[in-house]
Amino acid sequence: MSLILRTATRYLMPLLLLFSVFLLFRGHNKPGGGFIAGLVAAAAFSLYAIANDVRAARALVRVEPQTLLGAGLLLAIVSGLLASFGGKAFLTGVWGDFHLPLIGKVALGTPLFFDIGVYFVVVGVALMDVFTLAEETVAEEMDLLETDENAETKNPATRVHKMNAIEERHR
């Protein structure tokens, strides 16, 4: 992969991720929100996966996309259930004012947590698709190499070696 793209990504990534969090939190009052913010974050990680490789991108995300997906759904459901415990209908917004140091009075409500849940689900879904597709691509290339050379296919050490070879070629 090109050096320019990799270098640019290194600087773009934090910006994009910051921007996605910014979009997430401003969403309730200005254009943005969990869905859009999640797409930005997913695009950022996808960019990283293209510039480097999927393994590096997975390492950067730290958690499995599946986990993000499940956690997001759970968060959305729990944020809706909070109202039920208070005797209101499921998913009714529950709001409270909080006094934070330096920032002052902030209104916090369950819809924000719901939106964060949406954010995680979107990131999880997009990354699950991108990562699996990209990995399948690499895996099939490797299969092709094996059939082409028709040699020591069973040896895991050769597999790793080939994996590196393919990635090297991609750079």
Next chain:
Amino acid sequence: MINAVISIFALACIAPLLSRFAGRRTGLLIALLPACLTVYFASHAGLTMRGEAMTERFAWAASLGIEVKFYLDGLSLLMAVLICGIGALVCVYGGSYLQKHEHLGRFYFFLLLFMGAMLGLVLAGNLLVLFVFWELTSITSFLLIGFEHENEKARAAASQALIITAGGGLVMLAGFVLLGQTGGGNYDVQSLLTQGDAIKASSLYVPLLLLICVGAFTKSAQFPFHFWLPNAMQAPTPISAYLHSATMVKAGVYLLARLAPALGGSPEWTLIVTTTGALTMIAGSVLAFYQTDMKRLLAYSTIAALGTMVMLIGTNSESAIRAALVFLLAHALYKGALFMIAGIVDHETGTKDVAALGGLRKAMPVTATIAVVAGLSFASLPPMLGFIGKEMLFEATLDGGLYAGRFRLVLTAVAVLAGMMFVTIALLVAVRPFFGAPKATPKAGRDAPFEMWFAPALLAIAGIAFGIIPNAVADRFIAPAVAAVYPNAAPMKLALWHGLNAPLGLSVVSIVCGLVLYRAWENLRARTKWTRMFSPFGTAEIFAAGGKLIERFARWQTAILQNGKLRIYLLVITLTTIGLTAYTMRRGGVRLPTASFYRTGVTFYEVGVGLLILAASIAAARSKSRLGAVAALGVVGYGVALVFILFGAPDLALTQFLIETLTVILLVLVLYHLPRLKAITGKPARARDLMVSLAFGALMTTIVLVTASVEFDSRVSDFYAAHSLPDAHGRNIVNVILVDFRGLDTLGEITVLAVAAIGVFALLKLRPQAIKQRAKRKRRQLRPLKSIARGEESTL
């Protein structure tokens, strides 16, 4: 009450962990909770004896008028005590029975889930809450029947039971909705019970009665849905004892008794319920004759017993309800015990075939004693509770009730037949394996450990004790339960000795006939082998044939509509949309906007974006390479996003931009998996596709024009604009709608997204090896692709 149900569900969740730490003692430990709950519910007997009830409620979907309501009256109390009491015993018994099973934790999890669901079912005071618990018992029953999931037969039996009972539950839901609508959109059980006359006068009475009866009949294994129950014997024996004899199969009986004040008391009710019950009694009794497996024998006799209860409830009389409830209690006690005995025999000797068992009393004296005591109640001999139940049954059938008076002799004959079969089966299951000459078994029999015989012993002793002092039980549990159905019922007195009367005579007849039938059992079985030629016409076979038919239809229509070629899918979807929409437009008429609409000014950059989209679309369609087509489609998408910006929808535009970007990335990754682009369609097909595309475009244009001609109704958007900030603390209406006003929609959408992602993952990662191999072979002919990002477009 709510806490009781929740506590069981909570225990279910930690049960697998508990079984890892507590080891052998887990069963005893878990049994503590249902045991305590038994005491808790029994302690409310004083309340129900006074004719009072306990209610707990909280809002569920307040805007739809649905609340979670739990209600404890005499009938619920009787069922709750049975569920918790027998549940505690089954926990102890099951822990020992499955001691060495690797999934014991899972067993407790499923068992407790079922217990909570069943308890919720009998306590529910709202039809919809009842329905939810009803289906939950079907699902947990499915999991428990298929507990040995590596056994093909167990899986088949589990899905058969699920299809029948959960399907019946859905039919019942339709009946509930009709019932709720006749009651004025009211799903509260207790208030519906007071509207019996209005419901019976309604034109919907017969349909709703039929629908609800299907639910009750499927659950309680009534003819012609009875066949799932014997097959469910694939479940481990503790499950058969608990779900398929003592509790779950009684849910249908419970429902009929519960709704009898609202739905009963009409000729239709008697016709449907009594006839079904009587037919089930006959079917269960006759089919039991052909069984030699202890569990299947017991299962068919359970079918006959359930038929008896249903038949009694159908006759609409106080004495019948009384008999049904005494019979229900007696049946739960002796049948639970006998199933556990069958389990012990199977566990210790390795077989449960009555023809292969004999003379076990020397090796298993304790088991033999319990079996005989429980068998006495089953055969309804004095001084057991079963005897009292049978006497009351004959009394009720001789009376005939409100509308079945003309048929009372038929009903009595059916009852005598069932009684006779009960005696025969009791002898086969409880006597034959233990007496006579010893036979060789796969394992040398010996008595089971204390944990295993304790539970059936307690149930058998209860059968005697309740028979000797019947009124201690009747006053506390049966009479209040009868009062729940007939509030003004006369006080009841149970006694072993009713004097020399017709019921006693019928009892003697059925016992003597049963003995004779038992003596002749082997002989008769050999002589009636020819009846097997009818077995291909059984209900189970019809059910299986129906399943095959549906499968064949599905395969046929899938081959046409979803033949694996995506372009055909697209064609089908597009043509269907065109057809349906055009038809609707023709029917409803199309009103196009007036001339003034076309005179609104257009700026040059709007025209520019439009031309850009148009040019990119044509380029996409004409592109010779996939990457080119993808890029051109990307331009179309960005163009649409620009339109959104120009007309003031920044949220939509942002989303569109991002989706376009990600779509291009995904498409590029997918492209790698596709063969080299070549002309897959000929000239005629292309002409066809062009026509379809043009038609679709014309349709969409018309729709947009029609939409523009309709006067814009701003009530909805005004509402959101007015309520967004004060009610939902947000200035961005789009986002507030997504996360608050229509949060449920969003929740549904993200769930769909998640499911789709899991589907993609499964398709890519879990492909069968054979398909992967084929794909590899195919691609070997192609030049390996290095990477799209390197710009080697030519390979695409």
